[in-house]
Amino acid sequence: MRHPLQARLRAVLTGPTDSAHDAAHGDRVYRNALSIAADAEPVDDVVLICACYLHDLVTLPKNAPNRAEASRLSAEQAVPILRDLQLGEPQIYATQHAIIAHSFSAKVEPVTLEAKIVQDADRIDSLGAIGLARVFAVSGALNRPLFDGEDPFAQARPFDDSTYAIDHFHEKLLRLPETMQTQAGKALASSRAQVLRDYLRMLADELGHAAPDW
């Protein structure tokens, strides 16, 4: 999966960042994107790799009031980097669109194939074995409990994923496959969502609770 621009894009992401959005996240998103693109019509591989690595150039804390602006700020701050990498204006615009549209909270529909692939590839990184690690790391960083000790699967209380990591499986993660923009993305997301469901079943067993039917 080597690309001539990859080393320079990774270098941009080596500054201080949280563990969910470091260069390794860029690597995984790009890897997912290549796997999806292999099944699709031809894409602009320069736009694809630049958007994969720079989509989280600006990250704001989960609880920041202006969090919805992060993807626009990332697109803005990507411009000098993209110029430096010798992209022309059309490729810069296309990369910016993919960066902005990847985010849930930006509420911008991806209209190019590259933007659709980047959005899918990024969401897939919230699923599977890597998604499990990320959801618990975020929860630990915010010093939130992993689950409600009394009612871990919210059978007798409202879901609350701003408090409990496990609630986030129901509120967001397991819904990701239905938001996929591409067929290959949907297939990959579904198999990675199954990893989370298998995990919930094991967790329920260890806690002595019935497994949730999420």
Place this chain on the structure above:
Amino acid sequence: MRHPLQARLRAVLTGPTDSAHDAAHGDRVYRNALSIAADAEPVDDVVLICACYLHDLVTLPKNAPNRAEASRLSAEQAVPILRDLQLGEPQIYATQHAIIAHSFSAKVEPVTLEAKIVQDADRIDSLGAIGLARVFAVSGALNRPLFDGEDPFAQARPFDDSTYAIDHFHEKLLRLPETMQTQAGKALASSRAQVLRDYLRMLADELGHAAPDW
């Protein structure tokens, strides 16, 4: 698994604490202990439940220089609570021994069956589905990366579990089954360690690396 003392012991743990050592951790350790005790000679169930809930009464950060003292401090601070619960001196001593000996860093060998069970039960909570959640939550809380993006399974570098969460699987978690004090604890630990190995295989697959043979 209701015990007359359980509600009062849980109430002691409702203060501010990290998500790996809250009342739910006490519940799980007690649940593991009951499962191990069911296979063993009769135990003092009051000592067992008190040590399960109070073993982490004092927790110090992972990087605190006096971390080895935490289990002794827990045993000291447990005394007024145990008196309040009407335990006599022999039960208080036995509970204190189990609390002190549960810890790796205290370097005190557990000599009673209750202390052996508590040590096993606590270590088992670092394995399985719940152990996965805990290792990544701790890593996130310390703002450490989940793994080395270049070499996630340390094939060409020394292991370093003070930096990478995944290295902790090799350095500590997967070695826990061989430290078990009881037969039932060893069986439970081995099946929970297998959950971690299965996880590593899935993670390797997602990252495009060969699975480690840990």
